[in-house]
Amino acid sequence: MNRTKKITISAIFAAFAIALSVAESFIPFSAIAPGVKLGLANVVPLTLLYVFGPAYAISVQAVRVSVAGLLRGNIVTFLFSFFGGTASITICSLIKRQKRVEFSVIGLSVIGAVIHNAAQFFTALVILKNLNIFWYIAVLTIFAVIAGVLTGLISKYTIKALERYSNRF
Amino acid sequence: MKKADIILIVILICVFLIFLGLHLFNDSKKSDILVIQQDSKVIYKESIHKDNEIQIKDRYGNITNIVTIKDGTAYMSFADCANKDCKHMGKLTPSSKKRIACLPNKVLVYLISTDSEVDGVTR
Numbered sequence: 001m002n003r004t005k006k007i008t009i010s011a012i013f014a015a016f017a018i019a020l021s022v023a024e025s026f027i028p029f030s031a032i033a034p035g036v037k038l039g040l041a042n043v044v045p046l047t048l049l050y051v052f053g054p055a056y057a058i059s060v061q062a063v064r065v066s067v068a069g070l071l072r073g074n075i076v077t078f079l080f081s082f083f084g085g086t087a088s089i090t091i092c093s094l095i096k097r098q099k100r101v102e103f104s105v106i107g108l109s110v111i112g113a114v115i116h117n118a119a120q121f122f123t124a125l126v127i128l129k130n131l132n133i134f135w136y137i138a139v140l141t142i143f144a145v146i147a148g149v150l151t152g153l154i155s156k157y158t159i160k161a162l163e164r165y166s167n168r169f
Numbered sequence: 170m171k172k173a174d175i176i177l178i179v180i181l182i183c184v185f186l187i188f189l190g191l192h193l194f195n196d197s198k199k200s201d202i203l204v205i206q207q208d209s210k211v212i213y214k215e216s217i218h219k220d221n222e223i224q225i226k227d228r229y230g231n232i233t234n235i236v237t238i239k240d241g242t243a244y245m246s247f248a249d250c251a252n253k254d255c256k257h258m259g260k261l262t263p264s265s266k267k268r269i270a271c272l273p274n275k276v277l278v279y280l281i282s283t284d285s286e287v288d289g290v291t292r
Contacts, residue, residue, distance in 0.1 A: 034254040034270070072251050076273050107174030114181060124270075128277050129209035133268055138189035145181050 001166070010048065010056045014063045017044035021068035035120075035136075036143045039113060039151055041068070045089045046109055046155045051162050054093035061089040076127060080120045088116035105159060109152030113144040200282035201263040203243050205236060208275050217241055217263060217280065225276055233274040243278060245269050 020041040029036045041064060049057035065085035069078035092112045095103065103111070117140045125131070205213035205223060213223050218241050225234040234255070235247035242260040248271055255271040261280055268279040 028257075030254045030257050034258050074250075074273050076275060077251075080272065101173050102171060103173050103177070104171045106170050107177055110174070110178055110181070124272055127209075127272070127275055128206070128270070130206060130277055130279075133270060133277070133279075135189065135192040136268075138185040138192065141185045142182060142189070145178055149178070 006052055006056060010052065010060050013044050013048055014060045014067075017041045017060060017064040018067050018071075020044065021064065022071060025072055033139050033143065035140055036147075038147050039116065040154075042085075042088070042109070042112060042116070043151050043154045043158060046092065046105065046112060046151070047158045047162065049089070049093060049096060049108075050105065050155075050159045051166070054097070057093060058086065058089050061085050079127075080123050083123050084116045084120035087119040088112040091115050104152075105156045106149055106152030109155055110145055110148035113148030113151065114141055117141060117144045200280040201241075202281045203238060203261070204279055204281055206277045206279075217243055217261070222246075225274070227274070234271055234276050236269075236278055243269075245271065245278070248274070250274060 018041075020043070024038060024040050027038070029038060044064065045057040045061040048060055062082075062085070065081045066078075069081035089112065092108050092115075095111060096108060118137065121137050121140060125134070201217045203213070203215060203217045204211055205225070207225055212225070213236075215221065215238075217238060219238065220240070221238045223236045223238070224232050225236065227233050231249075232247070233249050234245060237244055237246040242262050244260040245255040245258065248255050250271060250273040255269050255276070258267065258269045261267055261269060261278065263280065268277060270277050
């Protein structure tokens with residue numbers, strides 16, 4: 001597949017990821033515990049990481065968090081999404097590259113979800129300058145593991161489906 | 170799923186459950202001083218048993234949040250943000266270990282105990 005095709009398909013994926021982010025914001029996951037989210041849109045960069053490689057995955061994630069962050073919320077929430085989103089996919093790419101410990105898509109998705117949360121949480125700590133809320137990261141991480149397994153399963157089947165059709169491109 | 174995945178998930182869940190457990194069962198003394206913090210500055214510090222309604226304004230004078238203190242409980246009764254997480258966080262009581270945070274407006278509401286000298290704010 002040539003580069004133009006890859007970029008075009010990545011753009012479609014970015015649009016799809018933005019739509020998923022916006023759709024997900026209508027589901028009140030915060031009723032479970034404040035800050036908890038499923039993170040369906042993270043399926044897109046994770047899938048791209050396997051199909052096209054890290055450069056496309058990180059760019060699509062950066063576009064996704066920038067647009068979705070600006071669509072809803074103010075500059076503070078934008079910073080949360082931006083640091084969380086880009087940190088998570090960058091570290092996922094690095095972990096996928098090393099060959100010492102091999103994770104499947106699900107393991108990588110869990111790592112991504114936990115890092116996404118942790119990066120957002122540390123951004124919150126920096127903004128609020130209050131260590132009183134530090135324990136809350138435990139609640140967020142436990143839910144992140146669950147969300148990571150679910151989005152990992154979705155990514156696994158998406159990657160399978162894409163690989164089946166990729167010879168038609 | 171590979172073996173490494175399962176080990177990772179089990180370790181993460183265990184470590185953070187222990188962390189959460191330590192927090193919940195540690196130091197259960199009652200705290201009844203309500204502190205409201207905006208932009209990392211303490212703007213209100215009074216007993217939770219004193220009924221009050223505090224309007225939190227941004228630097229342009231617009232009201233961003235309202236904290237209502239009534240009958241020894243405190244809750245966020247108004248927020249101008251999009252997701253309203255802070256309103257879903259429920260009520261603070263002297264025995265609960267909750268905090269109410271409104272991240273878009275950088276507002277944090279929490280309780281400290283009467284005898285503690287440090288207010289927990291790092292500068």
